[in-house]
Amino acid sequence: MAPLAPAADPVTVPRWGTLDNPSMKTIRLRHGKERSLQRRHPWVFEGSIASGRADPGETVKVESHEGEFLAWGAYSPTSAIRVRAWSFEAAERIDAAFFRRRIDRAVAMRSRLAIPSDALRLIHGEADGLPGLVVDRYGDTLSAQFLAAGVERWKAAIAEALIAATGCSRLYERSDASVRALEGLEPATGWLRHPQGEGASDPATAVTIREHGWQLQVDVALGHKTGYYLDQRDNRQLFMEWVRQFGCRRVLNCYSYTGGFSVAALAGGAEQVTSVDSSAPALAQACAHVTLNGFDPGRHQALDADVNATLRRLIAEGAVFDAIVLDPPKFAPTAAHAERAARAYKDINRLAFKLLAPGGLLLTFSCSGGVDASLFHKIVAGAGLDAGVDGYLLHRLEAAPDHPTTVTFPEGEYLKGLAILRQ
Numbered sequence: 165m166a167p168l169a170p171a172a173d174p175v176t177v178p179r180w181g182t183l184d185n186p187s188m189k190t191i192r193l194r195h196g197k198e199r200s201l202q203r204r205h206p207w208v209f210e211g212s213i214a215s216g217r218a219d220p221g222e223t224v225k226v227e228s229h230e231g232e233f234l235a236w237g238a239y240s241p242t243s244a245i246r247v248r249a250w251s252f253e254a255a256e257r258i259d260a261a262f263f264r265r266r267i268d269r270a271v272a273m274r275s276r277l278a279i280p281s282d283a284l285r286l287i288h289g290e291a292d293g294l295p296g297l298v299v300d301r302y303g304d305t306l307s308a309q310f311l312a313a314g315v316e317r318w319k320a321a322i323a324e325a326l327i328a329a330t331g332c333s334r335l336y337e338r339s340d341a342s343v344r345a346l347e348g349l350e351p352a353t354g355w356l357r358h359p360q361g362e363g364a365s366d367p368a369t370a371v372t373i374r375e376h377g378w379q380l381q382v383d384v385a386l387g388h389k390t391g392y393y394l395d396q397r398d399n400r401q402l403f404m405e406w407v408r409q410f411g412c413r414r415v416l417n418c419y420s421y422t423g424g425f426s427v428a429a430l431a432g433g434a435e436q437v438t439s440v441d442s443s444a445p446a447l448a449q450a451c452a453h454v455t456l457n458g459f460d461p462g463r464h465q466a467l468d469a470d471v472n473a474t475l476r477r478l479i480a481e482g483a484v485f486d487a488i489v490l491d492p493p494k495f496a497p498t499a500a501h502a503e504r505a506a507r508a509y510k511d512i513n514r515l516a517f518k519l520l521a522p523g524g525l526l527l528t529f530s531c532s533g534g535v536d537a538s539l540f541h542k543i544v545a546g547a548g549l550d551a552g553v554d555g556y557l558l559h560r561l562e563a564a565p566d567h568p569t570t571v572t573f574p575e576g577e578y579l580k581g582l583a584i585l586r587q
């Protein structure tokens with residue numbers, strides 16, 4: 165068993181160690197805490213660590229209590245997830261070439277998927293062996309979130325590899341998600357790569373993408389997350405087909421954002437579509453999408469309002485819809501919030517059931533990692549019971565395949581939905 169290196173003065177330590185670099189820091193786990201890394205689960209929690217520390221994002225070697233190699237990982241001094249594994253191969257070297265290999269593999273996987281859009285998720289964090297990194301491609305523009313200390317430290321190498329793998333000329337950074345604070349990182353936004361040079365101040369951050377047959381505008385600087393919710397792409401297509409198949413005339417799109425499901429409904433032949441969201445800029449974009457795609461703006465109504473209050477008001481007014489979409493933001497970021505989130509999900513689903521015409525279609529989603537598919541089904545069941553409404557499960561829905569889940573990291577599964585036909 166190698167003796168544990170004393171904690172070194174951070175000033176004299178090289179930025180990152182290598183296999184043959186004796187200054188590579190070692191994180192020793194507590195007895196019995198090696199199981200999850202042995203199962204190739206990439207997280208090491210603070211409480212599992214017996215000894216060792218490193219600088220933010222520094223590459224560390226993780227060993228079992230007995231001194232057996234388990235993984236190379238990135239150290240996050242302030243996060244409860246103290247190490248995120250880069251690799252479980254002792255012979256692997258974590259360097260710029262490592263990031264090129266991982267990014268090339270992720271991009272190659274997407275190119276096999278035949279995605280019906282020029283906008284897609286290229287890097288999906290842990291599922292692509294790059295914990296903390298999210299990269300979406302919108303046409304010729306990449307939009308990236310660096311959400312953990314490890315990817316933050318390797319940002320330059322990652323940016324280089326992304327441009328090389330895709331041939332895109334523009335890479336915008338959207339590292340402004342609140343989770344960065346848990347990593348001790350400040351928000352960071354702006355162009356990382358641009359034909360006018362790094363740090364360019366080009367205000368032209370809007371990109372027009374083609375999803376299915378539709379044109380949609382995405383602003384990588386001003387939109388939510390990286391700009392758009394690409395994970396719902398396949399579900400928007402299914403919705404269009406069902407609206408057509410079931411002849412849904414009156415459609416209510418709750419938490420519409422920029423109206424992706426509203427455009428789908430209009431494309432499916434809906435006569436009247438109402439988009440509800442609490443973001444005025446998102447709704448303005450939803451209205452613009454209606455006209456951009458050649459639909460009569462008279463067929464679309466935008467409500468800048470809280471969904472829950474709107475559903476209650478519509479019930480009071482005796483409104484009825486042939487199809488309703490409920491795609492709320494994450495109510496439960498972790499399992500600890502599941503109970504309160506369950507009540508919120510149940511409430512909006514109960515209200516939606518009450519507004520649904522017999523034979524009507526409900527698409528209901530949860531993107532909370534803390535609420536799994538089986539719990540979500542139970543919540544929706546409770547909502548149906550309270551509303552006095554039953555329905556047939558038409559389809560179980562999930563994120564589009566460019567947002568993959570891996571075999572060894574089931575926690576990566578976050579978006580789940582049900583398509584229900586009211587009896």
Ligand code: SAH
Pocket residue numbers: 392393396419420421422423424425440441442443446469470471472491492493
């Ligand atoms: N269905 C969308 C994505 C929805 S994201 C798509 O296909 O693109 C969730 C949306 O819910 C965001 O646009 C956010 O502005 C909105 N939102 C959050 N809380 C809300 C509330 N209480 N009432 C209305 N909208 C809300």
